Amino acid sequence: MARSDFLDRIRVVLTALVILHHAAIMFGAPGGWYLTIPTDNLAEKLPFAVFVSVNQAFFMGFFFLLAGYFSAISYERKGPARFARDRLLRLGIPLLVYGFVLGPLTVAIAGVHEGEPLLEHWAALATRLYFNIGPLWFALALLIFSAAYLLWRYLRNRASLGSWSPSHHTLLLAALATGACAFLLRLVMPTGQEIWGLQIGYFASYTVLFAGGCAMAGSRWLEHIGPQQARRWRLVAWLVGPLLFVYGIVVNLVLGQPFETSGGWTLPALAYAFWEPFVAWGIILGMLARFRRTGDPSPRWQPWARQAYAAYILHPPLLTAIGLAAATLPLPNMLKFVLSGAIGVAASFLVARLALRLPGAKSIL
Template sequence: MRVYFLDRIRIVLTILVIAHHSAITYGASGGWFLRLVDDKSTSSLVLTLLAAVNQAFFMGFFFLISGYLTPSSHDRKGWLDFTRDRLIRLGLPTLFFGFVIGPLTVAITRTRSWDFASEWFGIMAQGRFVIGPMWFAYALLVFSLAYVAWRKLVPVKPAPRKPIPGHRTWILAALGVGAAALIIRQFVPVGEEVLDLQLGYFASHVFLFALGCIAERYGWLTEVKRKHAMPWVIVAAVAIPLLPIALVVGEQIGQTNFATGFSFPAVFYAFWEPVVAWGIIAGMLWIFHLRFNEQDKRWGGLARQTYGAFIVHPPVIVTIAILLESIPAPALVKFLLLTALGTLASFALAWAIRKIPFVKLAV
């Protein structure tokens, strides 16, 4: 049975991806194709906090939902068809983005004009692979294949329903993920990549995908209630404004590196992320299941475009941002404009592309 509220959440998360990259464009900390603002203004600090909150939960939430949908898809299709489907749905779009759309985005960024074709063709002729945000599909393909191997080694037996674990387990999970992230970041600091993946964030990604696979057996994502979510929503609301305070404290004591090491900012950031993630994820699961778990053609139509919008949004928002350069408006206003226009254009383009024969099979 389709879980409609998860479709609504995927739409919101896709919009947040577009907002995240729009924020980086106008001053937030992070890596992206185009940065038009690079200062320490108040707007940049606000957008950096927004990006940090997003980073704490939104891609992990995608992995949680993907993990939740994986066991039933595997069982329904069988391991061979499931593997073939994952290679088509995740592998082919990643390759197409890497060799075509990624170079297109780089070409538009470099030329900042409509005369980008020669630059684009030149990058493609070099065989350059630009993974961009498709690292998510790449990582999800690896996770999916790992799940297939796991099921081969450890057959899953039918199990009775179990209640959602208590808050003590949630606390231990947050501590475990934070500790794992801190350890990983000693070898791969935040912002650095290994095989096109920022492994510094993967402690939560791996945990949430695995949790999703386990949660599917017991229907946990549909069982999150106020008693589960509200305490963590409150904790997250308290924790979010503490991040900039922690960074200021770090500066006062001469510790500013949050990407690696065991400085105060690095330790705080590692454990701050899962606390914020648990609160936002639990709150969204509770509210969306309570309010939006019904079939609706309009929402269903948007949900079908989320993957396509995710794939095409980089060249879309880069182009729109360049067009907005001449408008004399504050960075925060341009961020809102870029997010809104980028969302509309990305979903519309995804809808148009899915009309092409055979494309629907992949996106």
């Protein structure tokens, strides 16, 4: 099965969005990052909140959809033993290297902002085998999902690839079911709480999208989405997207009540749980339709696509160091975000290109 070039272009854009997402959190958006330079300017806080909220609704879920799609195709091509070895190699090794080397390095870089000496701090963390999973929670989650897929194929006696092609009604039911599961899941594990670095509160959509990608691999539906179906869901995203923020402004600024969406028996938590999949489905289908192209792979995009996974792994220490330097500039946080984000994306892909030249790196990254 040929790999579609436009899906690789989407991976590049999603990787850049991850870096920009973390840059936004670093300079005032809600969320957690190694280094945070908060802002009290409402004119900055609101755009930051909108940017990271919309990102969170779809971008990691889109990664899981693509991962499920290509995992099923990979299993079909390689068989269970080689597929398992490949997953352990490509996910397990980066997870360990990041956890024991790059994660502690990023913590040490962020500590410079508080006056900690960089090398001594990093050495102290490394000496006590400090493990920091950071954004490589994604690799851990994919290891778990890949093991589940292997088990499922084993129980199904190595059944052939799924050939599911969802209709409008199926997508609607999936969005409603995902929203309901997210709301119930967050009663137990609100967003922001972690187990092994995994924010379980977001895993309703991650699980549905990974499973959907596996189920659609046989039909290659991601590569043949009809324009009418994409337009309909893109319209849904445009209509539903602003509603959560309007609701939040009314509750928080007009009524003076906290707009808590992380979990619990509250209307904001319920609204957020159902808002996410409808926005996600619309953006994902819209991007798939928009990026689809015919003809030969683009020579301009191919090197970036090859570097995307390595850029994702390497960006935390680079972005944190860039943010640390930008924090000293006499600029508003919004401009620091734009500057750090742009440099962070370019630096991450550049260092990724260099990393891929290391012996054995191409077989892992």
